[in-house]
Amino acid sequence: xxxxxxxxxxxxxxxxxxxxxxxxxxxxxxxxxxxxxxxxxxxxxxxxxxxxxxxxxxxxxxxxxxxxxxxxxxxxxxxxxxxxxxxxxxxxxxxxxxxxxxxxxxxxxxxxxxxxxxxxxxxxxxxxxxxxxxxxxxxxxxxxxxxxxxxxxxxxxxxxxxxxxxxxxxxxxxxxxxxxxxxxxxxxxxxxxxxxxxxxxxxxxxxxxxxxxxxxxxxxxxxxxxxxxxxxxxxxxxxxxxxxxxxxxxxxxxxxxxxxxxx
Amino acid sequence: xxxxxxxxxxxxxxxxxxxxxxxxxxxxxxxxxxxxxxxxxxxxxxxxxxxxxxxxxxxxxxxxxxxxxxxxxxxxxxxxxxxxxxxxxxxxxxxxxxxxxxxxxxxxxxxxxxxxxxxxxxxxxxxxxxxxxxxxxxxxxxxxxxxxxxxxxxxxxxxxxxxxxxxxxxxxxxx
Numbered sequence: 001x002x003x004x005x006x007x008x009x010x011x012x013x014x015x016x017x018x019x020x021x022x023x024x025x026x027x028x029x030x031x032x033x034x035x036x037x038x039x040x041x042x043x044x045x046x047x048x049x050x051x052x053x054x055x056x057x058x059x060x061x062x063x064x065x066x067x068x069x070x071x072x073x074x075x076x077x078x079x080x081x082x083x084x085x086x087x088x089x090x091x092x093x094x095x096x097x098x099x100x101x102x103x104x105x106x107x108x109x110x111x112x113x114x115x116x117x118x119x120x121x122x123x124x125x126x127x128x129x130x131x132x133x134x135x136x137x138x139x140x141x142x143x144x145x146x147x148x149x150x151x152x153x154x155x156x157x158x159x160x161x162x163x164x165x166x167x168x169x170x171x172x173x174x175x176x177x178x179x180x181x182x183x184x185x186x187x188x189x190x191x192x193x194x195x196x197x198x199x200x201x202x203x204x205x206x207x208x209x210x211x212x213x214x215x216x217x218x219x220x221x222x223x224x225x226x227x228x229x230x231x232x233x234x235x236x237x238x239x240x241x242x243x244x245x246x247x248x249x250x251x252x253x254x255x256x257x258x259x260x261x262x263x
Numbered sequence: 264x265x266x267x268x269x270x271x272x273x274x275x276x277x278x279x280x281x282x283x284x285x286x287x288x289x290x291x292x293x294x295x296x297x298x299x300x301x302x303x304x305x306x307x308x309x310x311x312x313x314x315x316x317x318x319x320x321x322x323x324x325x326x327x328x329x330x331x332x333x334x335x336x337x338x339x340x341x342x343x344x345x346x347x348x349x350x351x352x353x354x355x356x357x358x359x360x361x362x363x364x365x366x367x368x369x370x371x372x373x374x375x376x377x378x379x380x381x382x383x384x385x386x387x388x389x390x391x392x393x394x395x396x397x398x399x400x401x402x403x404x405x406x407x408x409x410x411x412x413x414x415x416x417x418x419x420x421x422x423x424x425x426x427x428x429x430x431x432x433x434x435x436x437x438x
Binding site for chain 1: 276277278279281282284285286288289292293
């Protein structure tokens with residue numbers, strides 16, 4: 001059976017698409033699935049850097065599409081999670097180098113052999129977005145609880161609806177103490193405004209920067225605070241019913257201790 | 264701990280403001296309406312209202328509510344009293360029908376209603392002012408009973424006329 005083809009998108013840049021793709025991919029791989037991550041941000045590739053495999057790139061997505069190499073030659077296998085693979089974007093080409101039909105065919109080919117193909121989408125809703133979405137059959141919209149990110153996420157949700165793609169939402173960089181004091185939109189607010197089911201809630205945490213600096217997906221280390229959160233999201237993606245942790249509805253003391261257990 | 268208690272009694276923070284601003288901007292995004300267009304719509308709406316009622320402008324509001332498949336416009340307009348008609352009723356009747364849903368008729372105790380009604384009628388310049396309030400329901404002029412009925416509804420809902428014109432934008436909301 002062909003694997004799932006999921007685009008991870010947001011509209012706005014800088015909300016955590018690439019970090020989410022890397023960590024969710026690693027979490028799925030850790031749970032035993034064969035996962036291919038595809039960086040479709042041609043000209044601005046970064047997923048390789050976040051995963052820490054930037055020195056191992058030989059061929060890229062555009063070269064595969066143009067027939068200069070086989071898909072398997074371009075795939076980089078992660079040394080820490082052996083069922084995790086990356087198809088890197090081209091860095092010196094532009095987004096028009098690939099068509100929607102080519103992307104659809106390529107992702108289809110990858111899904112033949114993988115359980116999950118996660119497509120890291122470029123910011124915006126132009127050519128690069130259309131390419132990334134063309135290869136997908138479902139979507140995950142990443143947003144942060146900020147007005148600009150949510151408005152852009154709304155546009156993306158509309159685009160996914162137009163294409164008939166089922167989609168869920170990951171709310172990234174929630175700060176529970178700000179939610180508690182009313183200075184940040186709650187997860188319920190975000191869900192109400194976007195009218196989209198929530199797949200996961202990820203608290204704002206410095207360890208994301210720290211692990212990204214080193215190019216290590218944080219699910220690698222079970223002691224990382226966010227690791228169980230990404231693993232929970234992975235399980236929800238598999239279809240398991242795990243209730244969301246309501247960060248903002250807890251009392252002060254439980255909140256203090258549960259920030260690390262969110263998801 | 265102090266922060267927590269503060270947050271309990273604190274008025275709504277900027278999170279609520281963000282949500283409200285987003286609701287509004289997404290509405291205009293979805294309907295492809297500029298915010299100025301929505302403002303103009305509100306102004307026109309209140310203009311029409313003011314032909315029929317004197318209302319409390321400081322409390323009047325028009326909001327938009329996202330439903331499952333549509334956007335509904337809700338107007339909440341506290342009515343102070345009914346105006347006498349100065350424009351031809353024929354031209355205005357469709358508007359009146361459009362903004363008045365048919366809520367179940369509520370039997371309103373007459374004494375509560377009459378003083379307001381009488382006051383409004385007396386204030387008006389039209390010749391109907393001479394009519395006794397009790398005679399209004401059987402007055403021959405077509406628009407009178409409707410106006411009176413709405414007045415009752417307004418009184419029944421504590422001076423607020425809940426208006427749902429059903430401005431639904433099912434398709435454009437999905438765009």
